[in-house]
Amino acid sequence: MxxxxxxxxxxxxxxxxxxxxxxxxxxxxxxxxxxxxxxxxxxxxxxxxxxxxxxxxxxxxxxxxxxxxxxxxxxxxxxxxxxxxxxxxxxxxxxxxxxxxxxxxxxxxxxxxxxxxxxxxxxxxxxxxxxxxxxxxxxxxxxxxxxxxxxxxxxxxxxxxxxxxxxxxxxxxxxxxxxxxxxxxxxxxxxxxxxxxxxxxxxxxxxxxxxxxxxxxxxxxxxxxxxxxxxxxxxxxxxxxxxxxxxxxxxxxxxxxxxxxxxxxxxxxxxxxxxxxxxxxxxxxxxxxxxxxxxxxxxxxxxxxGIDDSAPPTPTGTSTPTPSSTPPPYSDTVIGTATDHYVARRITAAEYTKLGAAHGYNTSVPLYQCTAGWTDKADCSPL
CATH class of the missing domain: 3.40.50.1820 (Alpha/Beta hydrolase fold, catalytic domain)
Known part of the structure; x- marks a missing residue:
């Protein structure tokens, strides 16, 4: 049985x-x-x-x-x-x-x-x-x-x-x-x-x-x-x-x-x-x-x-910084505010346009790509 x-x-x-x-x-x-x-x-x-x-x-x-x-x-x-x-x-x-x-x-x-x-x-x-x-x-x-x-x-x-x-x-x-x-x-x-x-x-x-x-x-x-x-x-x-x-x-x-x-x-x-x-x-x-x-x-x-890059990730058991004024960076759509959008580092301009059309995002808003473990907008660069 x-x-x-x-x-x-x-x-x-x-x-x-x-x-x-x-x-x-x-x-x-x-x-x-x-x-x-x-x-x-x-x-x-x-x-x-x-x-x-x-x-x-x-x-x-x-x-x-x-x-x-x-x-x-x-x-x-x-x-x-x-x-x-x-x-x-x-x-x-x-x-x-x-x-x-x-x-x-x-x-x-x-x-x-x-x-x-x-x-x-x-x-x-x-x-x-x-x-x-x-x-x-x-x-x-x-x-x-x-x-x-x-x-x-x-x-x-x-x-x-x-x-x-x-x-x-x-x-x-x-x-x-x-x-x-x-x-x-x-x-x-x-x-x-x-x-x-x-x-x-x-x-x-x-x-x-x-x-x-x-x-x-x-x-x-x-x-x-x-x-x-x-x-x-x-x-x-x-x-x-x-x-x-x-x-x-x-x-x-x-x-x-x-x-x-x-x-x-x-x-x-x-x-x-x-x-x-x-x-x-x-x-x-x-x-x-x-x-x-x-x-x-x-x-x-x-x-x-957060292991989708070539840099060694943070070892187990240690802390990582938390973004000071924005949500965590991972998203396949877009996250952020009405004036700034933040995404994982591998999104392309074409993908941003496609996602904007699919989800109603205003793609004229500046888009920033952020490095792994980012803590501030200074760790991000405009797309």
């Missing part, structure tokens, strides 16, 4: 994955590996020291190679110069190769699968000189991402939860079903307390969290978007009123306190959104539960985390 129940937590295995220019290589001897996971890693040729490491976790019945090939992470690693670790579950741990996001022994700090993933990050930092780490995952991998962000806020600077679940929502297969559908309603403080309890002595900065959910997802109900937002806004010390409400790629997007964001992908079922193509904001190849929605989630995670 447990095996049959676990099958319902799965996403369908990918068939005929797209051919990639390179494939992740297996790494052994990365630690005690109490969760009995396998480690695969992609390192772009000539990667300089100090660049980040991103952990990308597959869903049930998937594997590292197929997830890497179809989600676009390796192409982004080549473009923005970071390494990617692809943990792989084994059927000896879970019949459907699900990460055990609902098992306390696998999600606690210092034990089980969570510790195995952390050891993969440690190994990559030693090998490549990485100073920061980020974690993302789909479905069961998204549930495990919540666990990693809660248990290891001193390791990860940011996370991406795609069709995932709040940390501490379930402690058994049966309760996992309830979390997935219809969802579990708790107050922001109740959810935040679960995160804080995962590492009670921690008092540093907590990771930025990006939450993605399809509005037509019948496997993980959309209620989980709200519960995840409440959990991580409360843990990060901000409220549940968005500071930014806009659209990105035509989809509703909200930002809370500059540390948590949500994407609601209209009409998308259970899966991870991609946008096939060769454009700078495109990535991914459609496959079962890797869905062409004309928006590449991995690309936008890289942008939100």
């Amino acid at each position: 447990a095996v049959l129940l676990l099958a319902a937590l799965s996403v369908v295995a990918m068939s005929s994955p797209a051919r990639a220019a390179a494939t992740p290589q297996e790494v052994t001897g990365f630690g005690s590996n109490p969760g009995n996971l396998r480690m695969f890693r992609y390192v772009p040729p000539g990667l300089a020291g100090g660049r980040p490491v991103v952990v990308a976790m597959h869903g049930c019945t998937q594997n590292a190679a197929a997830y890497a090939a179809n989600t676009g992470w390796m192409r982004l690693a080549d473009t923005y110069k970071f390494s990617v670790v692809f943990p792989q579950q084994q059927t000896t741990n879970n019949m459907n190769a699900c990460f055990n996001w609902f098992e306390a022994g696998d999600t606690r700090r210092g034990s089980g699968e969570a510790l195995s993933v952390k050891q993969m990050v440690d190994r990559t930092k030693r090998d490549n000189g990485s100073t920061s780490a980020y974690v993302s995952g789909l479905s069961a991998g998204g549930g495990m991402t919540s666990a990693m962000l809660a248990a290891y806020p001193d390791v990860f600077s940011g996370g991406g939860i795609i069709a995932g679940l709040p940390y501490g929502c379930a402690n058994s297969v049966a309760s996992a079903f309830t979390c997935m559908s219809p969802g579990v309603n708790k107050s922001p403080k109740e959810w935040g307390d679960k995160v804080r309890a995962a590492f009670p002595s921690y008092s540093g900065r907590r990771p930025k969290v990006s939450i993605w959910q399809g509005t037509a997802d019948s496997t993980v109900k959309t209620m989980n978007t709200t519960e995840l937002m409440e959990q991580f806004t409360n843990a990060n010390g901000t409220d549940q009123t968005p500071d930014t409400t806009d659209t990105v790629g035509g989809y509703p997007h909200r930002v809370y306190g500059g540390t948590v964001e949500t994407y609601q992908i209209t009409g998308m079922g259970h899966g991870q959104p991609v946008d096939p193509g060769t454009g700078p904001a495109q990535c991914g190849t459609p496959a079962p539960y890797i869905l062409d929605m004309n928006i590449c989630s991995a690309y936008h995670l890289v942008r939100f985390w």
Whole structure:
């Protein structure tokens, strides 16, 4: 019966994955590996020291190679110069190769699968000189991402939860079903307390969290978007009123306190959104539960985390300046005032014109491109 129940937590295995220019290589001897996971890693040729490491976790019945090939992470690693670790579950741990996001022994700090993933990050930092780490995952991998962000806020600077679940929502297969559908309603403080309890002595900065959910997802109900937002806004010390409400790629997007964001992908079922193509904001190849929605989630995670440049990012656990008079710089539309607009550094004049037409912005207003970690208008230059 447990095996049959676990099958319902799965996403369908990918068939005929797209051919990639390179494939992740297996790494052994990365630690005690109490969760009995396998480690695969992609390192772009000539990667300089100090660049980040991103952990990308597959869903049930998937594997590292197929997830890497179809989600676009390796192409982004080549473009923005970071390494990617692809943990792989084994059927000896879970019949459907699900990460055990609902098992306390696998999600606690210092034990089980969570510790195995952390050891993969440690190994990559030693090998490549990485100073920061980020974690993302789909479905069961998204549930495990919540666990990693809660248990290891001193390791990860940011996370991406795609069709995932709040940390501490379930402690058994049966309760996992309830979390997935219809969802579990708790107050922001109740959810935040679960995160804080995962590492009670921690008092540093907590990771930025990006939450993605399809509005037509019948496997993980959309209620989980709200519960995840409440959990991580409360843990990060901000409220549940968005500071930014806009659209990105035509989809509703909200930002809370500059540390948590949500994407609601209209009409998308259970899966991870991609946008096939060769454009700078495109990535991914459609496959079962890797869905062409004309928006590449991995690309936008890289942008939100602030690792879409060639400069070493701020190491985990240190503070970064807050803009003195304007919102944080990340936006795919435009942010600012009626007289000044600010955007991430890679927007072009043509893109600004296109966005202005799409969203009703006055493109005659001066546009400034700002450097990563900007603190003042002096750090920005006119487009």
